[in-house]
Amino acid sequence: MSKSLSYYHNSMEKWLHLKELQYQWPNSSKQLSINLESAANSLLISGKSGVGKSSLLNLLLGFLRPKSGSIHCLGFDKPLHKQKNVSSISQELLLLDELSAKDNIRMAASLKKVVCDELLYSYIVKVLSIDEFEHKAIKHLSIGQKQKVAIARALITKPKLLIADEASSALDKHSEDNMLKLFKHVSKRLGTKIILVSHHEHIKHHFDEHLRLKQEGRYDHVKLISETTI
């Protein structure tokens, strides 16, 4: 395991603590070991398929249990998936197929008992170009369009933390840029921390930190933006 490259300034508040975290895949000798602290507003997790990117997200959300170590995120006691102000975007997207894009987005706000901010809604819909298919049922949309709806649904609740797994895998370059622009905007305006898992390392310059997972449980943790920019 290579040493993590940490450049934190001591005054920055660290919100993510993965202390000696170890996860053993069932029926396999493969193991993921991470020791990490972060104060960044956005964190990109990348790596080849099967290195454990999604497993790390599931560990963070509390869907998987670590073999040892601990996870502390934003001071929450409960698993993150039970937190009202944590949103996640799954690879499967998990949308209600028969409802329109608009209904799916608004339903998330309603389920989390958050008043739907019309200005934010209009902004998200405009940036992601959802307005073109806002009233269409999800079952009639392409995967890329569904991804956009899933992103909008995750952001409409103004979360403190957004955890996204391959949220831009089916998006074209332009849409991916718009998504990253949107992430930056909500991070700056709403203070939302963003953790994104992606294969696309070329987008790393949009993030404050980059965690590259490698084979056999090794990783590189790189701070990409200077503290003043953060």
Added chain:
Amino acid sequence: MLSLLAKQRFKQYRVFFLLLLISFSLCIAIMHSFGLFYINMKEGFIQHSKLTDVLVGPSQSQNALFKEGLLLQSSPKAKIPEAVLNKSPYIDSLSPIIFSDSHRNKTVIATTDSFFHNLEKKLKATAFDKGRAFRNKEDIVIGATIAKRFNYKLGKRVELSHGHGHHHDEVMIVSGILNSTSTVLDNCLFIATEAYESIHHLKKENKAQFYWISAKKPIFSASIANTFHQIKGLSALAPASYIKQYLRSFTAVKSSITLCLLALIIVFAMQLISMLASLFHSYMKEARVLFTQGSSLLFITFSFFLDQCLIIGSSAIIGISSSIALCSVYSRAIQKITLFPLTHLAFHIGLYASIIIPLLLLSFLGTAISLLLWKKHSRSLKI
């Protein structure tokens, strides 16, 4: 939000919902109709058995005597003289029942004042809603349904039909309207025996097809009935004890109906379980969407329950309404089978409770199964 969820579910499972709705509705309609028939028969019998202590008529089977003499379904040709009946010391009063003419296809009965006195005594209620019994030959008393259906008021002139002709000379005037009795009497008109003799130009013969007898004490009913039943050419029965026997023989029918209902409920439960099994994946995906969007287990449970209630509730509404509609349309045919007019179509708490309670239990069963499936499924949840 629940409406959105309902919309999603209805669209997603519409074919399944529709099939389930049809089969559930059919089950409920059958359950409701069975219940309706049974209640109607039982209450009809009980109500009619209160009308008189003893019924005497020409020699025939007990069943025929009951149908003809108490349910006034048809008139036998044979008549019996009143003199024969005056033998028993236990008789309080006699009311002759003479099938007279008809008015707008409704039966007209010729009788005496005592008929109404006895009616009050037996039903423990005032016989007349408006007006009074006959004072002269032109007076006619009408049943509650007749008054309501034809909108007849006191003083209304009524013409009687006999065979193909009309007694145009004999115009009757409504002198009294009876209170509702939930018996055949509501659908009858009553004239005095003197009027009947006058219309038909008969001499005073004191001959009636049937006699309704009021005993001095109800305990004497069986004895009176027995006395007259022995006499050649007569048959008699005490409706109260006859009904007890009849209902006892009806227990077998009731048990069969109960078994049928139980079978229907089991079919119902199996349909519900097969629905949940067939829709397992999409159902669990939906629960997963709700769960990952921050819904509590309580909300997910409630949404499952709502689902069951939606299917079962709408089936109950459709089933019960169609059962009531069909019973109303085919009320005449049903009357031929059950012997009584369908007077209990309206809300009947016992019947509705016997349908709704099993349905509610089934909704809970469906919810519990869904919840168990979800609990098992949620253990392996990942994003």
